[in-house]
Amino acid sequence: MKRYSDEFKEQILEECSQVGNIALVARRHNISKSTIHSWIKAHRKNGSVKPLPKVLDKRINELEKRLEEVSTENERLKRLVAEKELELAILRDLRNRVNPR
Known part of the structure; x- marks a missing residue:
């Protein structure tokens, strides 16, 4: 399983926010939508992607x-x-x- 830096995760979330389409961002970066959704969930819970x-x-x-x-x-x-x-x-x-x- 590939590990992503917290900075990269934050960039992806920012891009998702700007683009408004998680699937598109996931395809651009070759990341699964479920991975991005888990980052979003963590961000909403913690205010950050960091656990x-x-x-x-x-x-x-x-x-x-x-x-x-x-x-x-x-x-x-x-x-x-x-x-x-x-x-x-x-x-x-x-x-x-x-x-x-």
Whole structure:
């Protein structure tokens, strides 16, 4: 398997961005489209074609998991608040019926 320098990868990604056609750039440089797509994916994830150090990659995974947990908890709390607001509205309505102002 051929290895490409990070600078070359960045050049290819820039060319893809300018040309707007990955297949054409791949043919020009005799590189598979899937290779370029993997570079694009890495670039989107890391902001660069250089792989993240394992420590950072692990930390990102931990933070993504925590974000998912917090998002789930947030949705649960939103539902709970909505239920409590409904209960409060019902109680106010009952109070006003029994003891009109």
